[in-house]
Amino acid sequence: MKSSIIKKQSGEKSMLTSLPLFAGLPDVLLEKLSEVSQVREYKKGKLLFLENEPCSRFYIVLSGWVKLFKGNATGEETVLQMLGANETIAESAVFLGVPYPASAQVAEDSVLLSIPAPIIREEIRNNGILALNMVTCISKHSQSMIHQIEATRLKSAVERVGWFLLKLAIESKHVSKEIRLPYDKAMIASFLAMTPETFSRTLKQFKDRGFKIESDAVTLPDINVLCTFCDEETASHCNRHETAECPIK
Amino acid sequence: MKSSIIKKQSGEKSMLTSLPLFAGLPDVLLEKLSEVSQVREYKKGKLLFLENEPCSRFYIVLSGWVKLFKGNATGEETVLQMLGANETIAESAVFLGVPYPASAQVAEDSVLLSIPAPIIREEIRNNGILALNMVTCISKHSQSMIHQIEATRLKSAVERVGWFLLKLAIESKHVSKEIRLPYDKAMIASFLAMTPETFSRTLKQFKDRGFKIESDAVTLPDINVLCTFCDEETASHCNRHETAECPIK
DNA sequence: CGCTAGATTGAGGTCAATCAACGGGTGTGG
């Protein structure tokens, strides 16, 4: 559970520029940011913050996965977002200076960059480019949340799982029949607004359709089977969209 | 269904400055924006745009209500957001320049301000203050969506209705036992991820607890009955929060 | 090798959806 600091003061401007949020910033600002930013490795299970805590630090995932989740009084818990490489965590709360709206926990061993919240808030106000990058980041998260609300409300359990697998297949770029589930099944289930049991049973239905499932490795019977779960938003991230290879049309 | 143009070119900088999004902007920019902005009255039922349509205009609600909704292939429909006075519509898509992520329809007779999407996109890039205001707007929407996902996943039907009534009570400011449902019950139901039937039955449960419900007028038996449905996020908008009058502690 | 955490499977229960019928207000046209 111990987390080691890779570089307390990373001092690496180059690392920052590779992040969408920091693209195109002037050198002076990058220098300043790199001085206050911390890059650390975190073990699976590490709690980053709890909901309603004051927003002290701003985090960006460099590698690994962080889950943003909420609990209620009866102990139930639901995953709001799973954040992967290059994604920012709770950026809206950081900007508004309000308490974290949900809790965050490291879902798989990860490397995170963090910056004190007041500093990033200030720099957004001082630098127009950073502000624009921030709008882009939040906008994308906003879009994916709309997409997610839609999914959990209008899709059945099978459709949600199909949609999730399709997104994984598209993200993994190389057109392949192999998909790897990136984090625990219980988390995928909660993210898809279902219980682990239902998720397991649903995966079994995919087995019946010719999928091979061995722990976290999923093999599709055919490259295009998942395309029936596609929608406009998902398609826009697919590199076969609007090409001859897209079976939807 | 005919909609009349109040002022094709409003020319009223003063109206713009009263909107959070346009607060603190230089006069030149306000002048420019007021020249291209249109203020119109729209009748209930008017479709503003459909999902996947190219994002041509940016809308702000001046008065009334607009619903943002999604449909699926089987004809089901779900309300993602209900947007009231001073709220912006689909601002994330406008900024990103992607197609509208959902459809929008006027839920109650409304007055809307609209600006061609390319112009607002350009001005956000030119003016830091506007960009900051935009971050604030999107951040708030982002927060409320997180709040909403939480509500639909972790709360029961009764809790969702209680939560909704509480939010109405808090918004209406004047501490009163009277609440008015701002739009059709079927829309409230869909927004709360339930059917009109379930919503009706749930309201009946509140009647049994002493609520009086006559069409769209709800009377509470006691100012504090809804406080059991309060959470941190909701509390932060309540003017009795952290005062002696707050029954929660 | 036993231990534990994660995942699977089965049986049973439940909340909310569905289907269907009805009521009451509103608007329209004769």
Place this chain on the structure above:
DNA sequence: CCACACCCGTTGATTGACCTCAATCTAGCG
């Protein structure tokens, strides 16, 4: 002014998708 239609909301009966609870299985690991 009344008759009719229509829409919205309500109510009742039934269904079903998913959850809950509990037992079992599997894989990693000290």
